[in-house]
Amino acid sequence: MSKTRAEPVRTCVACRLEAGKGALVRFVREPGGAVQEDPSGRAPGRxxxxxxxxxxxxxxxxxxxxERALRLRSTEKGDNP
Ligand SMILES: [Zn+2]
Structure with missing residues (x-):
């Protein structure tokens, strides 16, 4: 493992594939609960x-x-039995 990683890798919550942050769009959960796109990638929150x-x-x-990734509904941990 001597490859250098130019950027952090994150997982796309839709297709579950990993990609560099540059290929991904970040979404954050606002305090009010709305999910907002975060073009800057620096907004606070989950x-x-x-x-x-x-x-x-x-x-x-x-x-x-x-919604699942950001746990908008935190009343239960697993949704499907
Ligand atoms: Zn994807």
Whole structure:
């Protein structure tokens, strides 16, 4: 393992593939509970990443991947039995 990593790797919450932060868009949970895109990547709060790809955005919406990753509903840990 002598490869140098130019940038940190994060996992896209939609397709679960890893990618460099440069290829991903960060989303943060605002104090009010809304999920907001964070183009600067520096907004405070819990963050989740998605590929900058319409397909992943659609998948995330459909699967509520962002909501899950950001734990918008913290009443239960597992949603499906
Ligand atoms: Zn993805």
């Amino acid at each position: 963050g989740a990443y998605l590929h900058d790809d319409p397909e992943c955005r659609r998948l995330a919406l459909k699967k509520r991947s962002l």
